[in-house]
Amino acid sequence: MFSYYLDLALRSLRRNKALTALMVVAIALGIGASMTMLTVLHVLSGDPLPGKSQTLFYPQLDPRDKADYEAGAEPPRQVTWIDGMNLLRARRADRQALMTGGAVPIQPAQSSVDPFFSDARYTTADFFPMFDTPFRYGRGWSEADDDARSRVVVITSELNDKLFGGRDSTGQILRMKDTAFRIIGVLGDWRPNPHFYDLNMGDYSGLESVFLPLSVSRDLHLPLNGSRNCWGDGGSDEAHFETASCVWLQFWVQINEPAKVADYRNFLVRYSQEQQALGRFQRSPNVRLSGLMQWLDVNKVVPSDVRLQTWLALGFLLVCLVNTVGLMLAKFLRRSGELGVRRALGASRQAVFGQLLVESAVIGLAGGVFGLLLAFVGLWLVRRQPSDYAALAHMDLTMLAATFAAAIAASLCAGLLPAWRACQITPALQLKSQ
Amino acid sequence: MTLHPMIAALRRHKAGVVLIALQIALTLAIVCNAVFIIGQRVERVNRPTGLDESNLFLVSQQWVGAPSGDDPASVEKLDSLQQADLAALRSLPDVASVTPINSLPLLNSSWNGAVDLKPGTTGQGSFNGTRTTYYFSDEQALSTLGLHLVAGRNFTVADVQHRGFRDQGEPSLVILTKALGDKLFPKGDALGKVIFLNGATTPTTIIGMVERMQVPGTGSWTNSFVWNATLVPTRLDANFARYAIRAKPGRLDAAMHAVTPTLYAANPLRVLDDDSVKSFAQIRAEAYRADVGMAILMGVVCLILLAVTAAGIVGLTSFWVGQRHRQIGVRRALGARKIDILHYFQIENLVIASVGAVIGLMLAIGLNLLLMQSFEMERLPVAYVLAGIVMVLALGQGAVFVPARRASNVPPVVATRAA
Numbered sequence: 001m002f003s004y005y006l007d008l009a010l011r012s013l014r015r016n017k018a019l020t021a022l023m024v025v026a027i028a029l030g031i032g033a034s035m036t037m038l039t040v041l042h043v044l045s046g047d048p049l050p051g052k053s054q055t056l057f058y059p060q061l062d063p064r065d066k067a068d069y070e071a072g073a074e075p076p077r078q079v080t081w082i083d084g085m086n087l088l089r090a091r092r093a094d095r096q097a098l099m100t101g102g103a104v105p106i107q108p109a110q111s112s113v114d115p116f117f118s119d120a121r122y123t124t125a126d127f128f129p130m131f132d133t134p135f136r137y138g139r140g141w142s143e144a145d146d147d148a149r150s151r152v153v154v155i156t157s158e159l160n161d162k163l164f165g166g167r168d169s170t171g172q173i174l175r176m177k178d179t180a181f182r183i184i185g186v187l188g189d190w191r192p193n194p195h196f197y198d199l200n201m202g203d204y205s206g207l208e209s210v211f212l213p214l215s216v217s218r219d220l221h222l223p224l225n226g227s228r229n230c231w232g233d234g235g236s237d238e239a240h241f242e243t244a245s246c247v248w249l250q251f252w253v254q255i256n257e258p259a260k261v262a263d264y265r266n267f268l269v270r271y272s273q274e275q276q277a278l279g280r281f282q283r284s285p286n287v288r289l290s291g292l293m294q295w296l297d298v299n300k301v302v303p304s305d306v307r308l309q310t311w312l313a314l315g316f317l318l319v320c321l322v323n324t325v326g327l328m329l330a331k332f333l334r335r336s337g338e339l340g341v342r343r344a345l346g347a348s349r350q351a352v353f354g355q356l357l358v359e360s361a362v363i364g365l366a367g368g369v370f371g372l373l374l375a376f377v378g379l380w381l382v383r384r385q386p387s388d389y390a391a392l393a394h395m396d397l398t399m400l401a402a403t404f405a406a407a408i409a410a411s412l413c414a415g416l417l418p419a420w421r422a423c424q425i426t427p428a429l430q431l432k433s434q
Numbered sequence: 435m436t437l438h439p440m441i442a443a444l445r446r447h448k449a450g451v452v453l454i455a456l457q458i459a460l461t462l463a464i465v466c467n468a469v470f471i472i473g474q475r476v477e478r479v480n481r482p483t484g485l486d487e488s489n490l491f492l493v494s495q496q497w498v499g500a501p502s503g504d505d506p507a508s509v510e511k512l513d514s515l516q517q518a519d520l521a522a523l524r525s526l527p528d529v530a531s532v533t534p535i536n537s538l539p540l541l542n543s544s545w546n547g548a549v550d551l552k553p554g555t556t557g558q559g560s561f562n563g564t565r566t567t568y569y570f571s572d573e574q575a576l577s578t579l580g581l582h583l584v585a586g587r588n589f590t591v592a593d594v595q596h597r598g599f600r601d602q603g604e605p606s607l608v609i610l611t612k613a614l615g616d617k618l619f620p621k622g623d624a625l626g627k628v629i630f631l632n633g634a635t636t637p638t639t640i641i642g643m644v645e646r647m648q649v650p651g652t653g654s655w656t657n658s659f660v661w662n663a664t665l666v667p668t669r670l671d672a673n674f675a676r677y678a679i680r681a682k683p684g685r686l687d688a689a690m691h692a693v694t695p696t697l698y699a700a701n702p703l704r705v706l707d708d709d710s711v712k713s714f715a716q717i718r719a720e721a722y723r724a725d726v727g728m729a730i731l732m733g734v735v736c737l738i739l740l741a742v743t744a745a746g747i748v749g750l751t752s753f754w755v756g757q758r759h760r761q762i763g764v765r766r767a768l769g770a771r772k773i774d775i776l777h778y779f780q781i782e783n784l785v786i787a788s789v790g791a792v793i794g795l796m797l798a799i800g801l802n803l804l805l806m807q808s809f810e811m812e813r814l815p816v817a818y819v820l821a822g823i824v825m826v827l828a829l830g831q832g833a834v835f836v837p838a839r840r841a842s843n844v845p846p847v848v849a850t851r852a853a
Contacts, residue, residue: 026745029738312732323457326457
């Protein structure tokens with residue numbers, strides 16, 4: 001029966017080529033635009049560490065003075081050195097890492113490569129196991145290295161390719177700011193999107209090229225990058241940031257068991273109370289503990305232009321669908337005569353309804369195929385944009401399947417009303433007027 | 435011709451009429467808001483920075499192995515490096531003037547603070563006073579950037595100080611933009627008055643005012659102080675420096691090419707890459723690329739949307755013409771002229787489109803309110819909606835013309851044939 005309906009549908013679509021083309025193009029445009037934007041949105045609001053993100057949390061404390069105090073306002077989005085080190089040493093979570101961004105001058109051994117500046121991350125030992133970073137060679141450093149202020153460095157595979165031609169460079173020396181560092185690890189293929197652990201670097205910025213212990217960066221006064229907020233008489237130079245009343249570090253914790261999250265929050269409150277009792281904190285405890293995905297929401301990582309464009313594309317799809325409903329309605333009603341004959345010959349209402357739905361599904365399928373092509377063109381255009389997320393806009397299998405599902409669902413929806421109207425006709429009336 | 439029979443006829447295919455009206459309404463709502471967004475972006479992109487942007491370019495560079503400390507000896511060493519660069523650049527034949535500056539409008543790298551009329555009231559990092567952006571430069575800033583001094587005087591060589599990048603301390607003299615001066619002193623008598631920068635207790639005197647100068651940030655967070663710039667006569671000494679350079683008229687390319695070799699000749703221990711020398715036109719294009727992209731995208735979507743709606747009207751009306759083929763013949767046989775048939779379909783479309791336009795008007799305003807809640811949108815001006823209504827009515831008339839003409843060409847003899 002299905003193949004008979006399919007045959008009928010194709011015949012009917014062929015009979016009125018211009019109209020068929022119009023319906024297919026309308027659905028294709030709507031689907032193409034929507035799927036392009038939904039894919040971009042899907043990529044941008046994706047999980048940077050699938051399978052791991054639900055165990056990662058970002059604590060916030062409020063160490064500021066009483067000036068501009070507003071009860072319940074959001075605490076600063078970074079921590080001070082003192083609080084960061086206290087929380088790090090307290091080890092109340094399964095893993096914890098303190099970090100900040102910077103830039104270091106790299107002085108390659110070979111004379112053919114000029115010295116250059118490279119983005120760096122100064123962090124502590126747990127960074128690598130906590131974020132599940134893959135290693136091509138070697139490994140990260142240990143807490144002992146942090147404490148001993150070992151001059152060790154982990155580099156990305158890109159930097160390894162540039163300086164060492166992709167060979168295993170662990171054990172080699174890398175000179176940065178006139179200081180020799182021993183390479184102990186080369187990262188594998190890793191580019192978390194968004195750059196969740198420090199959103200001050202640009203929400204979708206690439207990975208830093210070198211990672212080295214935070215303690216060493218402070219010893220050598222390596223230049224810092226990122227955002228800092230000071231209060232009171234806090235503004236001081238970078239060399240004395242350890243004691244300044246400024247927030248400039250990011251602190252992440254891993255808590256494996258959901259039950260322990262509340263414990264950690266209580267710990268943060270107790271810590272704030274202690275600090276208040278000591279006179280360091282002047283405000284009453286105001287803590288937050290956001291999960292990774294929640295933290296991305298709080299920071300409104302997905303650009304508002306992308307959300308606006310997605311709504312525009314969906315609106316566009318709606319107009320295209322209304323357009324298709326109108327055209328299908330006209331088309332089906334015009335075939336009242338033919339449908340009347342089928343009904344008079346014994347086809348049930350259901351059968352006629354099914355036949356018309358097959359016809360709209362065929363249009364949906366064709367629209368989906370063209371819409372998919374348009375979505376590929378659209379994504380190619382998005383990738384040519386200069387924004388930092390542009391390179392990420394790629395179609396994946398989920399979105400590919402979703403495109404077809406959306407196209408067929410959309411055209412079936414568009415076909416429902418016309419098909420229902422068309423099977424309401426009374427066969428006798430149609431036959432009489434012939 | 436009265437509308438009554440036409441409306442009675444429309445009742446016979448309610449669903450089709452509702453769908454066309456709905457499509458017109460949705461199109462109107464989306465197109466009005468999209469065109470409004472385009473208008474806003476275009477307005478943003480075209481606002482003048484206050485600079486004379488032609489023949490202006492910027493050099494950003496970093497010294498390698500320069501001192502990084504904040505002690506006086508390091509600061510003096512860095513300042514001598516900077517002075518040497520300035521002298522080398524100023525001696526170039528194609529260069530009209532050079533000024534060291536920490537940022538430029540549209541560069542998205544800014545040094546922000548707050549100014550107040552009372553000492554010590556504005557804390558570091560908080561913005562109780564009036565927000566402003568600082569441009570640290572020297573006595574050649576006005577001539578190099580092409581700023582118009584509207585009151586007071588320019589900096590002199592003697593006014594210009596220098597200090598380490600991270601040192602505290604506020605200048606004794608500043609030039610403000612007129613917008614900032616008028617905000618602080620609404621009577622317009624800011625010249626010669628004393629203000630306090632960033633909660634300092636030492637006073638700063640306003641010695642001049644420039645007509646207009648935009649802040650470096652282009653994000654929405656700068657909307658509240660976009661014209662509040664403060665020029666400080668201080669060279670900042672750090673291991674990097676930026677120089678704004680005005681080339682002699684028509685010599686921009688030559689001057690831009692001469693800069694890199696000149697700086698390397700003056701001191702080879704530095705990093706200059708492809709992005710280091712940028713014309714202001716490039717800076718402007720990069721700053722507004724996302725806005726221009728958004729405007730183009732919105733424009734394309736609007737055009738396609740209008741095309742789809744027009745095609746829908748053509749398609750549906752063609753069907754109606756086909757459906758009423760015989761009735762049209764009967765009307766013609768009873769004496770209706772071709773023009774009557776043409777008018778019938780045109781007026782029918784006008785009625786449907788008007789209903790759609792009225793619904794669309796409400797949808798457009800509703801959509802605008804929604805967008806205002808979740809995005810940075812302003813209220814949609816009525817003019818946009820009215821223009822939109824005229825546009826969809828014209829679109830409907832344009833689209834209906836072809837099928838209506840075909841209807842008017844139906845010969846009266848059709849009435850005598852069997853269906």
